[in-house]
Amino acid sequence: MRIILYTGKGGVGKTTVAAATALRAAELGYKTVVLSTDPAHSLSDSFDITLGNEPQLIASNLWAQETNMSQTLRTYWDTVQEWITALLAWRGIDEVVADDIAVLPGMEELANLLYIAHYHDDNKYDVAIVDCAPTGETLRLLSFPEILRWWMHRIFPKGRAIAGMVRPLVKFTSAIPMPSDEVFDSAEHLFSELDRVQNLLSDPEKSSMRLVVNPEKMVIKEAQRTFTYLNLYGYPTDLVICNRFISEEVKDPYFDYWKKSQKEYYTLIEECFAPLPVLSLPLFQQEVVGIPMLQAVGKTLYQDNDPAKLFFHGQIQSIKREDNSYILSLALPFIAKGDINLARNDDELTIQVASFRRNIILPNILRGLSVDTARFEDERLKISFQASDKSR
Numbered sequence: 001m002r003i004i005l006y007t008g009k010g011g012v013g014k015t016t017v018a019a020a021t022a023l024r025a026a027e028l029g030y031k032t033v034v035l036s037t038d039p040a041h042s043l044s045d046s047f048d049i050t051l052g053n054e055p056q057l058i059a060s061n062l063w064a065q066e067t068n069m070s071q072t073l074r075t076y077w078d079t080v081q082e083w084i085t086a087l088l089a090w091r092g093i094d095e096v097v098a099d100d101i102a103v104l105p106g107m108e109e110l111a112n113l114l115y116i117a118h119y120h121d122d123n124k125y126d127v128a129i130v131d132c133a134p135t136g137e138t139l140r141l142l143s144f145p146e147i148l149r150w151w152m153h154r155i156f157p158k159g160r161a162i163a164g165m166v167r168p169l170v171k172f173t174s175a176i177p178m179p180s181d182e183v184f185d186s187a188e189h190l191f192s193e194l195d196r197v198q199n200l201l202s203d204p205e206k207s208s209m210r211l212v213v214n215p216e217k218m219v220i221k222e223a224q225r226t227f228t229y230l231n232l233y234g235y236p237t238d239l240v241i242c243n244r245f246i247s248e249e250v251k252d253p254y255f256d257y258w259k260k261s262q263k264e265y266y267t268l269i270e271e272c273f274a275p276l277p278v279l280s281l282p283l284f285q286q287e288v289v290g291i292p293m294l295q296a297v298g299k300t301l302y303q304d305n306d307p308a309k310l311f312f313h314g315q316i317q318s319i320k321r322e323d324n325s326y327i328l329s330l331a332l333p334f335i336a337k338g339d340i341n342l343a344r345n346d347d348e349l350t351i352q353v354a355s356f357r358r359n360i361i362l363p364n365i366l367r368g369l370s371v372d373t374a375r376f377e378d379e380r381l382k383i384s385f386q387a388s389d390k391s392r
Helices: 014-027 043-047 069-090 095-101 107-122 135-173 181-201 217-233 253-273 291-302
Strands: 002-007 032-036 056-059 062-065 127-131 207-213 237-245 278-282 317-322 325-331 340-345 348-353 356-361 370-377 380-386
Touching: 002 014, 002 181, 014 032, 014 043, 014 062, 014 127, 014 207, 014 237, 014 291, 032 043, 032 107, 043 062, 043 291, 107 127, 107 181, 207 217, 217 237, 217 253, 217 317, 217 356, 237 253, 253 278, 253 356, 278 291, 325 356, 340 370, 348 380
Parallel strands: 002 127, 002 207, 032 062, 032 127, 207 237, 237 278
Antiparallel strands: 056 062, 317 325, 325 380, 340 348, 348 356, 370 380
16 A cells, blocks of 8 residues: 655645545545544545545545544553543542543544554555644654654563552552553553554655645745654655645736745755655645545646656665764765855755755754765765764
């Protein structure tokens, strides 16, 4: 099953692009399911169809779903939530409040990703399209399994053993709720499922992220930051979609400034995300709602391209530790070796190699470090950042 996730800053039109992509894939004969991980579901509004917790057929070869968060959480989180609620109530927090805050931040969005593993195992669909939450939430939920892994492998077994030994004593000496074996089993099962989802989403042969942007400065900066962290977490990105581009056919002088500005920002988009391909989608004359309009968007966006294909294969950026340095490696195919010019402004690094220009948002780990050297190897530019004493 091919898995495609669409993300971007809130309001850029990622739900519209995800829905249009799903329709286009279905038209080409793929059995396709589209779902949202955003708690503020908008797929129903985009399709202009009422959707439910189970996938429903809304067009030939196309199923759509808006998940019921509470039902999904009950399936995977109920046992753990009951224990956390009891623990918070024991500390004097109102039970209703305790029950509400016992759900970890991001768990609602994260629970929806578990459907991906289910659909992959079920083998019913050829393509799964995911309309992700805005970029900040997407990054948190995608990094969650990685954050849990150390805890699950190092601390969890010890915690479970200690709880087993202490539980009988606490039972007779204190009212503090101790986690039962069922709580540990539930947490272990949840992590196992999340780990499977992460393995699926980081497999470049099966999954890819796609960034939806508008030709605007703030949106591009947010997308750059997202792109950097997707690479850092190991999630492949294969396409950037520039939405709401004002066509040259619009002759009203009122839009002259906007067309000029968008051209400049479109060039910046190509520079920031090269060598990823960029597809543009014009601003339509009417609101894009309902299946006929979404079909028009899908055909305009992809034209003769298969929306389910992998548009780019490979990792654009990577960061590795080598001795006392961090090496930022960037794919720069088809670039002849020449003078390298680097310009640094806080968390932004601008690279000029011959006629090629690239802007990169640095992750937190590199922000306080100075550039040491830069070199070309195997069509990749490798920039060395000198590690500080504190990072050693």
